[in-house]
Amino acid sequence: MRIIEVESYEKLSALAADIIGAQVLIKPDCVLGLATGSSPLGTYSNLVKRYEAGLLDFSRVRTVNLDEYCGLKGDDPQSYRYFMDTNLFNKVNVKKENTNLPDGSAGDMEAESERYEALVEALGWPDLQLLGIGQNGHIGFNEPEDTFPTKVHTVKLTESTIKANSRLFDKPEDVPTHAITMGIGAIMKAKRVLLIAGADKAEIVERAFRGPVTPQVPASILQLHRDATVIFSRA
Numbered sequence: 001m002r003i004i005e006v007e008s009y010e011k012l013s014a015l016a017a018d019i020i021g022a023q024v025l026i027k028p029d030c031v032l033g034l035a036t037g038s039s040p041l042g043t044y045s046n047l048v049k050r051y052e053a054g055l056l057d058f059s060r061v062r063t064v065n066l067d068e069y070c071g072l073k074g075d076d077p078q079s080y081r082y083f084m085d086t087n088l089f090n091k092v093n094v095k096k097e098n099t100n101l102p103d104g105s106a107g108d109m110e111a112e113s114e115r116y117e118a119l120v121e122a123l124g125w126p127d128l129q130l131l132g133i134g135q136n137g138h139i140g141f142n143e144p145e146d147t148f149p150t151k152v153h154t155v156k157l158t159e160s161t162i163k164a165n166s167r168l169f170d171k172p173e174d175v176p177t178h179a180i181t182m183g184i185g186a187i188m189k190a191k192r193v194l195l196i197a198g199a200d201k202a203e204i205v206e207r208a209f210r211g212p213v214t215p216q217v218p219a220s221i222l223q224l225h226r227d228a229t230v231i232f233s234r235a
């Protein structure tokens, strides 16, 4: 795996957008695996700028997001669908019907997990999967456990993840406690993986990518991926 250190979040975002943009240019109908959260905001705004400058065309791109909160409908401003629509999809020419997230408001979450797994497989797995990393080493919402969960599944979020997510909610009791997430299987089957991490993740980046591979630090599995790049910003 490659670990690229850059000196600022701006450089991280520009480089991540270079890599994603190159993927779209090389394969205009590529499948992009996407993430939400604070880390990719700069990457998405760079991609939007490049689209607006006429440098990128998303008209044939398909997207699959990693995860969604359970219990939230797509039009809820706290949902990941809403995040993706407002930060990327509504600002570029991707076709809405080609954008996919798990449905956190589905009545039967087991059936929804099976549907989403089958959908990602039918798309041929992501050509490029963008990831952030949680302070506890989670990728998607694959939280530290005794084994690596392979398929799409629902998870009870750990206290540390709920606490980290609470910054984006008005009241702590509004923070969802469960999420549906792609498993480690789909992430490992992505042809390329790009993980972005800011300086606040220095400690977990060290543990995940310079320590042992263990399901207690889920991101550590990326050490075994055939084409994984980590961009880490020192500031």
Ligand code: F6R
Binding pocket: 034, 035, 036, 037, 038, 039, 040, 066, 067, 131, 132, 133, 134, 135, 138, 139, 140, 141
């Ligand atoms: C979000 C996701 C999560 C985040 C991680 C880091 O779709 O899958 O794993 O990437 O929690 O979040 P930020 O970037 O907000 O620190």
